[in-house]
Amino acid sequence: MNVPHIVGVSVPRKEGRDKVTGAARYVDDMVLPGMLHGATVRSSVPRGKIKTISFGPAVDWNEFVVVTAKDIPGKNCIALILDDQPCLAAETVNHPEEPILLLAHADRHKLRKAVEAISIEYDPLPSIHTMEESERQSTIIWGTDNTLKSYLVEKGDVDSVWKDAAHIVEGQYLTGAQEQLYIENNGVIASFDPEHGVTVWGSLQCPYYVHKALMALCGLGEDKVRVVQMETGGAFGGKEEYPSMIAGHAALLAIKSGKPVKIIYDRMEDMVATTKRHPSRTRHRTAVSKDGKILGGEIEFTIDGGAYATLSSVVLSRGTIHAGGPYYWPSVRIRTKAVATNTPPHGAFRGFGAPQSLFALERHMDRIAEVVGISPIEIRKRNFLKTGQTTTTEQTIKENIDLHRLLDRALELSGYHAKKKRFAVENKLGKRKKGIGIAAFLHGAGFTGSGERYLNSLVGVEAGPDGIVRVLVSSAEFGQGTNTVLCQIAAEALGLPYENVAIAQPDTTVVPNSGPTVASRTAMIVGKLVQSAARGIRQTLSKTGLLGDNYTPEQFSSACAKYVATHGPLKSYVRYESPGDVYWDDAKYRGEAYAAFAWAVYIAEVTVDLTTYSVTVDDFVALQEIGKVLNPVLAEGQITGGVAQGIGFALYEKVIWQNGRVLNNQMTNYIMPTSVDLPPIRVFFEELGNVHGAHGAKGIGELPMDGPAPAIVNAVEDATGVRFNSIPLLPEDLFEALQRESHEQDVFSTVRGTA
Amino acid sequence: MSSSAEKSAKCQVSFLVNGKETKLLAHPMERLLDVLRNDLGLTGTKEGCGEGECGSCSVLLDGMLVNSCLVPVAQANGASIVTIEGISKHELMSPLQQAFLECGGAQCGICTPGMILAAVHLLEKKPEPALADIREGLAGNLCRCTGYMQIFEAVAKAAQRRVAK
Numbered sequence: 001m002n003v004p005h006i007v008g009v010s011v012p013r014k015e016g017r018d019k020v021t022g023a024a025r026y027v028d029d030m031v032l033p034g035m036l037h038g039a040t041v042r043s044s045v046p047r048g049k050i051k052t053i054s055f056g057p058a059v060d061w062n063e064f065v066v067v068t069a070k071d072i073p074g075k076n077c078i079a080l081i082l083d084d085q086p087c088l089a090a091e092t093v094n095h096p097e098e099p100i101l102l103l104a105h106a107d108r109h110k111l112r113k114a115v116e117a118i119s120i121e122y123d124p125l126p127s128i129h130t131m132e133e134s135e136r137q138s139t140i141i142w143g144t145d146n147t148l149k150s151y152l153v154e155k156g157d158v159d160s161v162w163k164d165a166a167h168i169v170e171g172q173y174l175t176g177a178q179e180q181l182y183i184e185n186n187g188v189i190a191s192f193d194p195e196h197g198v199t200v201w202g203s204l205q206c207p208y209y210v211h212k213a214l215m216a217l218c219g220l221g222e223d224k225v226r227v228v229q230m231e232t233g234g235a236f237g238g239k240e241e242y243p244s245m246i247a248g249h250a251a252l253l254a255i256k257s258g259k260p261v262k263i264i265y266d267r268m269e270d271m272v273a274t275t276k277r278h279p280s281r282t283r284h285r286t287a288v289s290k291d292g293k294i295l296g297g298e299i300e301f302t303i304d305g306g307a308y309a310t311l312s313s314v315v316l317s318r319g320t321i322h323a324g325g326p327y328y329w330p331s332v333r334i335r336t337k338a339v340a341t342n343t344p345p346h347g348a349f350r351g352f353g354a355p356q357s358l359f360a361l362e363r364h365m366d367r368i369a370e371v372v373g374i375s376p377i378e379i380r381k382r383n384f385l386k387t388g389q390t391t392t393t394e395q396t397i398k399e400n401i402d403l404h405r406l407l408d409r410a411l412e413l414s415g416y417h418a419k420k421k422r423f424a425v426e427n428k429l430g431k432r433k434k435g436i437g438i439a440a441f442l443h444g445a446g447f448t449g450s451g452e453r454y455l456n457s458l459v460g461v462e463a464g465p466d467g468i469v470r471v472l473v474s475s476a477e478f479g480q481g482t483n484t485v486l487c488q489i490a491a492e493a494l495g496l497p498y499e500n501v502a503i504a505q506p507d508t509t510v511v512p513n514s515g516p517t518v519a520s521r522t523a524m525i526v527g528k529l530v531q532s533a534a535r536g537i538r539q540t541l542s543k544t545g546l547l548g549d550n551y552t553p554e555q556f557s558s559a560c561a562k563y564v565a566t567h568g569p570l571k572s573y574v575r576y577e578s579p580g581d582v583y584w585d586d587a588k589y590r591g592e593a594y595a596a597f598a599w600a601v602y603i604a605e606v607t608v609d610l611t612t613y614s615v616t617v618d619d620f621v622a623l624q625e626i627g628k629v630l631n632p633v634l635a636e637g638q639i640t641g642g643v644a645q646g647i648g649f650a651l652y653e654k655v656i657w658q659n660g661r662v663l664n665n666q667m668t669n670y671i672m673p674t675s676v677d678l679p680p681i682r683v684f685f686e687e688l689g690n691v692h693g694a695h696g697a698k699g700i701g702e703l704p705m706d707g708p709a710p711a712i713v714n715a716v717e718d719a720t721g722v723r724f725n726s727i728p729l730l731p732e733d734l735f736e737a738l739q740r741e742s743h744e745q746d747v748f749s750t751v752r753g754t755a
Numbered sequence: 756m757s758s759s760a761e762k763s764a765k766c767q768v769s770f771l772v773n774g775k776e777t778k779l780l781a782h783p784m785e786r787l788l789d790v791l792r793n794d795l796g797l798t799g800t801k802e803g804c805g806e807g808e809c810g811s812c813s814v815l816l817d818g819m820l821v822n823s824c825l826v827p828v829a830q831a832n833g834a835s836i837v838t839i840e841g842i843s844k845h846e847l848m849s850p851l852q853q854a855f856l857e858c859g860g861a862q863c864g865i866c867t868p869g870m871i872l873a874a875v876h877l878l879e880k881k882p883e884p885a886l887a888d889i890r891e892g893l894a895g896n897l898c899r900c901t902g903y904m905q906i907f908e909a910v911a912k913a914a915q916r917r918v919a920k
Binding site: 184633 | 799801802805809811838843856857858861862863865867871891896899901902903906907
């Protein structure tokens with residue numbers, strides 16, 4: 001076979017043509033005969049007992065399908081991890097906008113009026129809205145102590161390091177909530193008939209999460225629930241768990257009415273009711289030697305989980321493991337917890353806890369550098385993890401990563417040193433101050449620790465009698481390139497042209513459970529399984545004597561035709577097998593946290609305008625080692641998109657809360673970066689390979705979310721000389737902080753010189 | 756939809772949609788977006804925010820780039836409307852669509868139809884746009900996936916190809 005390589009080449013996106021011509025089918029583009037529209041009546045209070053629900057006299061309620069918690073055939077919960085979140089509040093509500101009642105009608109306009117005609121009376125209960133209130137436990141709203149989950153990581157003897165430390169550096173760092181802001185809002189259609197059960201078509205990341213949740217909610221067997229993923233207009237984690245909720249709602253209405261029901265959120269409902277990135281608070285206390293080496297440290301990382309546990313334990317886990325960053329900690333104690341507040345549950349968003357704890361760490365590294373009296377470059381170089389050293393969870397770095405060199409290359413690409421010199425001169429004049437900042441970080445690919453073993457993913461590849469190969473996975477495409485990359489891998493494994501490989505639409509009656517489309521796991525873990533499954537097809541054809549070692553696509557097709565005619569469908573399935581050398585202790589949170597880490601150094605150049613208090617990012621260099629670039633155009637698009645979201649996280653996107661409810665739930669007042677707001681985002685890759693990934697790939701989806709915020713805020717400090725330890729940093733925040741700075745020192749950071 | 760739309764009687768609207776004479780009955784205040792999607796089945800035009808911020812519902816109305824979620828259908832009476840479905844001719848993708856595909860200008864695809872219409876509008880006005888013109892011309896269309904870089908590249912590439920022809 002002399003087929004040119006397909007992996008590593010920028011073949012066009014599989015579903016790209018449909019997307020650029022407007023032919024791609026999203027759930028709202030689908031209409032079923034007799035379909036009703038569904039709507040959700042939500043709580044107007046943060047916490048309380050439901051007293052009465054009244055149906056206004058102006059509406060003819062006989063026309064409407066009405067569903068309450070009493071109509072739930074199965075268990076009233078969204079089955080996920082702890083199953084603590086109800087699908088519909090029955091007696092009490094625990095956060096604003098909690099779903100209580102569902103309505104359906106064929107006419108959307110009448111439906112809207114009907115929602116307004118329902119009034120609910122509550123006996124209010126005391127509510128809490130900040131992490132600090134939750135920790136004080138004056139009101140218990142979840143479990144016995146408001147703690148949704150906690151972890152403790154301990155390495156070495158951190159208590160012994162303080163006495164010998166030349167410097168002890170402390171700091172507190174805060175990050176705000178962030179809305180995923182996929183441009184397609186959440187939406188589903190559900191239908192029901194007694195023979196086939198429930199079918200749901202939706203905009204979602206994890207078909208089998210929805211499948212599991214619907215089985216529990218509707219009290220139906222595995223074969224009576226079907227979930228189909230439609231083209232999905234962005235997700236970023238925001239369609240990891242919430243689709244189970246909205247699918248449940250549509251299913252309940254469909255079961256009660258016997259008709260298909262479509263629920264499409266409008267932007268305001270989506271922003272006010274669905275998940276966001278967990279707000280966080282990180283406290284660092286670090287013992288440092290005279291020459292700037294970390295001796296040990298204590299890290300406290302706390303996230304606001306909202307009213308129910310949902311995914312907080314997993315988000316917290318990733319934030320915990322990434323809290324030490326790409327540095328060597330001889331000793332460390334990391335105490336972390338997710339606390340409950342009367343806020344809609346926070347959830348998955350690209351990076352999943354890591355952007356929060358890494359923001360803190362990379363700000364703190366600059367702080368340590370300042371205290372020690374060395375540069376931000378030097379502090380990082382003196383503490384970078386090296387091959388053979390261990391991470392905070394005592395995972396030994398086996399690959400040959402050279403972070404010194406990675407940093408040096410990023411400095412060169414950004415023109416760091418020349419800019420530093422130039423800014424030092426230019427900043428003396430005028431009110432526009434320029435600065436440049438660095439962030440070095442890592443991101444673990446795949447599920448944490450034993451997670452992949454529990455997932456036990458199954459992947460299939462099928463060859464039809466026409467020689468067209470179909471990849472069968474539940475891994476969903478939502479812009480990141482899943483379809484394309486998995487088809488490239490299968491084509492390469494079979495020596496076929498890219499055009500001869502297709503991907504099946506994720507439909508739980510057609511595709512096996514290859515796990516959720518999260519955690520930067522698809523290209524690396526599912527990709528590797530696709531590669532093996534594709535090879536299985538080849539082996540089968542070879543064993544049955546239908547195909548030799550060298551073949552043309554035509555010979556492959558005729559071998560498939562013969563096989564199918566004699567033996568029936570030609571399918572090959574492969575299940576995940578844990579690499580033997582991966583050790584993880586869930587109780588002690590110790591061991592090989594991830595099968596692979598991607599490594600990165602990002603450098604941001606900013607201008608701070610002291611007249612308007614705005615920060616502009618002028619240049620952005622994103623350099624990362626990602627194992628293997630499977631498709632250069634798609635990989636670059638992942639990085640530029642992630643960096644843009646990271647810039648939003650740092651400078652634009654602020655969720656304003658009032659009693660647990662989002663006040664700015666519109667695109668007019670929650671601002672994401674537009675085409676005129678972003679700098680050139682310059683993307684560079686290095687490829688070290690990775691034995692656990694397809695063709696050596698590591699995950700890259702989440703990585704670019706981690707670095708921009710700390711790099712930018714480090715640059716803002718470089719420009720202004722003022723420490724900002726909280727994001728988002730909007731002009732009003734900058735103004736306030738600069739005013740405050742003229743009066744007092746930052747209360748959170750203290751420095752003690754010993755010896 | 757406002758209550759006025761519901762109470763008011765339907766009226767006859769006629770316009771050219773992608774070059775085709777189209778007549779229909781609609782409430783005058785109905786959003787052009789809904790008429791295109793629901794009455795005419797042109798689902799390539801997307802709703803992102805419903806308040807004119809995101810540009811996903813962009814169409815050309817007499818050559819102007821408009822957010823169809825903000826246009827009452829009565830206002831479109833007699834106009835010529837172009838949607839994403841009118842951009843590709845006879846199964847052939849336009850140079851812009853081709854460039855979006857090649858450069859990675861479409862990821863999740865939901866902003867893509869509106870983005871392409873904004874780019875069509877830009878290239879009509881400025882056949883040889885500088886990067887700053889491209890940024891400005893697309894500023895009313897939000898994309899959450901790409902960080903825009905590959906969209907800029909796609910528009911620049913399409914412009915070069917058009918000029919070269």
